[in-house]
Amino acid sequence: MAPFVRRFMRASLVWLGVGVLLGFGIAVWPAGLMAIRPAHVHATLLGFVTMMIFGVAYHVIPRFTGAALHSPVLAEAHVWVANLGLVLMVGGWILRAVVGAAGTPALHAGATLSVLSAGLFIYNIWRTLDAAPAPVGRGGRVWKAQPGVPQSGSGA
Numbered sequence: 567m568a569p570f571v572r573r574f575m576r577a578s579l580v581w582l583g584v585g586v587l588l589g590f591g592i593a594v595w596p597a598g599l600m601a602i603r604p605a606h607v608h609a610t611l612l613g614f615v616t617m618m619i620f621g622v623a624y625h626v627i628p629r630f631t632g633a634a635l636h637s638p639v640l641a642e643a644h645v646w647v648a649n650l651g652l653v654l655m656v657g658g659w660i661l662r663a664v665v666g667a668a669g670t671p672a673l674h675a676g677a678t679l680s681v682l683s684a685g686l687f688i689y690n691i692w693r694t695l696d697a698a699p700a701p702v703g704r705g706g707r708v709w710k711a712q713p714g715v716p717q718s719g720s721g722a
């Protein structure tokens with residue numbers, strides 16, 4: 567397992583912990599904490615769900631397709647961009663709820679990094695799919711692998 571896969575999965579688990587604690591806080595004290603609902607939503611959805619998907623996808627897609635991940639270096643960078651971005655976004659939302667507009671710059675910086683994070687994933691997986699060998703068969707119409715027929719360099 568590549569280090570960035572493990573890091574995304576661990577980050578996802580940490581975000582699950584953060585997200586459910588925030589959700590618990592809102593559940594028990596809605597009058598005081600409802601303003602941090604977006605922090606809870608993004609800790610769980612952009613943190614837990616999306617980062618688990620990033621980690622699993624980086625591991626599984628190259629194995630499904632038979633194409634090496636386009637850039638492990640970008641995937642490693644992605645871990646840090648995604649997590650710094652989400653820390654700033656979640657922190658920014660909480661700050662905005664607590665001290666008002668002072669949280670806005672952090673929220674905006676976090677949102678920018680989170681968009682960049684999505685872009686890194688889209689680019690890396692897109693380029694990986696570009697390199698995926700087409701299945702080789704008679705006239706390119708037989709999708710099952712044929713014994714003895716190479717899977718790459720297809721003329722199909």
Ligand code: HEM
Nearest residue numbers: 585586587588589590591592593603606607610611614615
């Ligand atoms: C211990 C676990 C959790 C607790 C106690 C909890 C609690 C809450 C509470 C109190 C709200 C606000 C509800 C309202 O607006 O009245 C909320 C909203 C929300 N939660 Fe959670 N939550 C938990 C886990 C999760 C998880 C795991 C996810 C996603 C994977 C999630 C996604 C959401 C979303 C998307 C909303 C916003 C719903 C909307 O837009 O109306 N929550 N949660």
Ligand code: HEM
Nearest residue numbers: 603604607608611612615616676677678679680681682684
């Ligand atoms: C670059 C990444 C993202 C940014 C900058 C972003 C930003 C925002 C903002 C500004 C809001 C409105 C918050 C408010 O009510 O004040 C919002 C709401 C929401 N976002 Fe995102 N978002 C991002 C990614 C995502 C992703 C990936 C998901 C789901 C997988 C998601 C799910 C939601 C949901 C469910 C709400 C409604 C929350 C609620 O009902 O309180 N967002 N988002």
